[in-house]
Amino acid sequence: MRPSCFQRSVSVVCMLMTLLVCAHSAAAAESFAKKPAKYVFLFIGDGMGLPQKQATEAFTGRQLVLDSFPVHGITTTPAANRFIVDSAAAATAMSTGQLTDVGMIGMAPDKTKVKTIAEMAREKGMKVGIVSSVSIDHATPAAFYAHEESRNLYHYIDHALASSGFDYFAGGGIKDPAGKRKGVEPRGNAMDAIKNAGYKVVTDRDEFLKLNRKDGKVFAYNSWLQDSGALPYAMDSRPGKDITLAEFTAKGIDLLDNSKGFFMMVEGGKIDWACHANDAKAAIMDTVAFDEAVAEAVRFYKKHPDETLIVVTGDHECGGMTLGFAGTAYESDFDVLKKQYVSFQYFADDVLKLFKKEHQGSLAFNDLKPTITHYFGLQFAGDHADPMYVQPHELAQLQDAFVKSVAGDSMKLNDPVSVNLYGGYDPLIVTITHLLNNKAGLAWTSFSHTAVPVGTTAVGRGADLFGGSYHQTAIAKKIMTAMGVKPHVYVAAN
Numbered sequence: 313m314r315p316s317c318f319q320r321s322v323s324v325v326c327m328l329m330t331l332l333v334c335a336h337s338a339a340a341a342e343s344f345a346k347k348p349a350k351y352v353f354l355f356i357g358d359g360m361g362l363p364q365k366q367a368t369e370a371f372t373g374r375q376l377v378l379d380s381f382p383v384h385g386i387t388t389t390p391a392a393n394r395f396i397v398d399s400a401a402a403a404t405a406m407s408t409g410q411l412t413d414v415g416m417i418g419m420a421p422d423k424t425k426v427k428t429i430a431e432m433a434r435e436k437g438m439k440v441g442i443v444s445s446v447s448i449d450h451a452t453p454a455a456f457y458a459h460e461e462s463r464n465l466y467h468y469i470d471h472a473l474a475s476s477g478f479d480y481f482a483g484g485g486i487k488d489p490a491g492k493r494k495g496v497e498p499r500g501n502a503m504d505a506i507k508n509a510g511y512k513v514v515t516d517r518d519e520f521l522k523l524n525r526k527d528g529k530v531f532a533y534n535s536w537l538q539d540s541g542a543l544p545y546a547m548d549s550r551p552g553k554d555i556t557l558a559e560f561t562a563k564g565i566d567l568l569d570n571s572k573g574f575f576m577m578v579e580g581g582k583i584d585w586a587c588h589a590n591d592a593k594a595a596i597m598d599t600v601a602f603d604e605a606v607a608e609a610v611r612f613y614k615k616h617p618d619e620t621l622i623v624v625t626g627d628h629e630c631g632g633m634t635l636g637f638a639g640t641a642y643e644s645d646f647d648v649l650k651k652q653y654v655s656f657q658y659f660a661d662d663v664l665k666l667f668k669k670e671h672q673g674s675l676a677f678n679d680l681k682p683t684i685t686h687y688f689g690l691q692f693a694g695d696h697a698d699p700m701y702v703q704p705h706e707l708a709q710l711q712d713a714f715v716k717s718v719a720g721d722s723m724k725l726n727d728p729v730s731v732n733l734y735g736g737y738d739p740l741i742v743t744i745t746h747l748l749n750n751k752a753g754l755a756w757t758s759f760s761h762t763a764v765p766v767g768t769t770a771v772g773r774g775a776d777l778f779g780g781s782y783h784q785t786a787i788a789k790k791i792m793t794a795m796g797v798k799p800h801v802y803v804a805a806n
């Protein structure tokens with residue numbers, strides 16, 4: 313069948329559109345090659361989807377700095393081999409532009425090592441900083457300096473950090489300096505290798521605050537690593553004692569600022585961990601801490617608006633958080649969350665464990681009620697109309713979870729009921745945060761990631777490239793364009 317006049321004109325319009333887009337991107341590439349973004353920030357909120365951002369804004373009553381940017385994009389996240397991505401494949405997509413399989417770090421599915429934007433920046437003579445609130449060898453930061461087929465090969469990743477030549481690593485610690493984990497052949501102590509490579513290793517807060525450009529390459533991590541080598545949850549952080557993500561970011565800007573520019577990746581890694589555990593307050597407060605780190609970059613951007621690019625995104629949503637719950641219908645009450653004073657992790661490690669030890673042999677839920685009221689604000693007596701009052705059906709859920717917690721039932725991952733209800737976490741703590749979150753009008757569908765698209769925002773030189781809808785691999789390519797690097801996949805040297 314011959315094409316109609318209408319079809320012909322549609323295809324001509326399409327061709328013209330394609331030519332226009334190509335001409336536009338070629339012109340953009342040329343313009344950035346002449347005048348690239350000199351200072352490039354990529355902020356990754358791990359597990360930070362649109363619900364996490366909206367919950368934080370509803371709780372704090374103000375817009376996040378990262379959402380005040382002029383350019384907004386929608387970013388899809390599927391991996392090469394799975395619809396729902398993990399942090400390794402997501403970070404590899406964003407660091408290299410390469411779509412890959414879950415678990416892989418800086419590699420294509422066929423195990424080809426792919427060069428990262430951080431490595432490209434270094435080759436251009438820019439300084440490079442990698443900052444994270446979780447261990448600095450965790451999947452997201454690792455995907456900017458390491459190339460391994462599994463994110464779990466921490467020992468090799470730690471050695472890759474030592475030989476990266478990057479200028480600033482900061483936030484959490486390293487997980488396997490000695491090579492003690494399964495599946496690795498020890499290659500010598502990685503912390504020694506880091507020091508031998510010329511890094512000044514700093515954990516003391518006062519010493520950290522005094523660091524200056526004369527100190528050379530730096531690896532700084534907080535003295536208290538709460539879980540798996542990570543910074544404490546922002547809500548558990550001890551003011552004046554722990555170094556915040558914003559302070560690590562501000563110090564990075566100080567140390568990296570130079571005439572050839574810099575690239576800095578900053579990850580808010582525990583938004584994700586809080587969402588895995590379905591603890592909305594911990595996720596919200598870590599999103600606030602992440603936003604405060606973004607604000608440090610904005611302060612720098614204001615001094616160099618024509619040369620600075622700031623991109624903020626999430627690597628995937630986590631927990632299937634949603635803003636609305638069957639039990640509260642159209643109502644929301646975010647003030648409920650103000651009564652929670654510690655994260656689920658702090659409650660598990662520092663409160664519940666102690667309670668179980670002290671009450672060994674005569675563990676009764678009634679004895680724990682005042683502690684739950686103290687840390688989470690849930691009321692077991694008084695006004696039944698108080699939003700914090702634990703209704704009879706909620707009390708039954710808590711008592712049931714308490715029995716399972718005492719029996720250690722969280723470990724029963726082969727029991728589908730237990731998996732759906734508690735996701736492998738302590739049954740009592742998950743039930744407490746679920747009840748509290750539900751009272752706020754928040755709910756969860758998963759203890760894992762979801763494939764819900766995330767939001768990407770940008771400001772500064774090259775920000776316009778980040779409007780529209782695209783897969784997260786495009787983030788790396790857009791940053792390459794803005795940095796004046798040819799946006800295609802490079803094979804890494806080592």
Ligand SMILES: [Zn+2]
Nearest residue numbers: 359399584630
């Ligand atoms: Zn995760």
